[in-house]
Each structure stands twice: as structure tokens, then as C-alpha cells.
């Protein structure tokens with residue numbers, strides 16, 4: 254399972270060059286050495302896992318949502334600016350994003366009216 258996900262991540266990175274392997278880019282330096290935080294999300298009917306759990310991340314840390322769903326839908330990230338990330342039926346690795354401000358950022362499914370995770374963003 255774990256190995257399969259690692260392979261999947263590599264494939265996605267190869268396909269979407271942006272956002273991956275930018276170690277030598279001239280970024281702000283904030284979050285540069287932070288490991289990517291991958292959050293597995295499962296959506297089946299009206300059930301969402303995780304279901305409102307707190308997940309600690311750091312400002313600037315790359316966050317990746319891997320969604321396994323029985324139907325296509327959309328995830329809403331209450332960051333600033335907000336993000337709407339679409340997923341397909343099956344397994345979808347959503348584009349990696351970062352959050353620059355400390356605070357609580359809710360990740361929701363509006364269609365299901367559920368909070369998936371609350372990102373607890375710390376400096």
C-alpha cells in the first residue's frame with residue numbers, strides 16, 4: 254500500500270513538473286526544507302475520512318491531498334485565497350499547495366457539507 258502510493262506520487266511529480274523538485278529554485282526560503290505533507294482522503298457516499306481531524310502543518314510546507322472517491326467532486330480549501338480542487342472518481346492526487354499564514358484552514362466538501370480536515374498552520 255505504502256509502496257504503491259510512493260510510486261503514484263512519483264508518477265504525478267513527473268507528469269506535473271511545476272511544484273516538484275524545485276529545491277534549487279530561488280524561493281523565499283520559507284518552507285524550503287519542509288517535507289511534503291500528504292493527507293489521504295477517502296470519500297464514499299456521504300462518508301468522509303478523515304472527518305474534521307486536526308492536521309498540523311507549517312507555513313510554507315507543501316500539502317498534498319490524495320483523494321480516493323467513489324464519485325467525482327470538489328474539495329474546498331479555506332485558505333487565502335480560497336482553493337477549489339476537483340477530483341475524479343477513483344484516486345486523484347490534487348495539486349500541491351502551501352499556506353503562508355498561521356491559523357486554522359478548513360478543508361471541506363461542500364457537496365457533503367462535511368469538514369474533512371482542519372489544517373492547523375503553525376509558523
Ligand SMILES: [Cu+2]
Pocket residue numbers: 329330331361363
Ligand atoms: Cu468551503
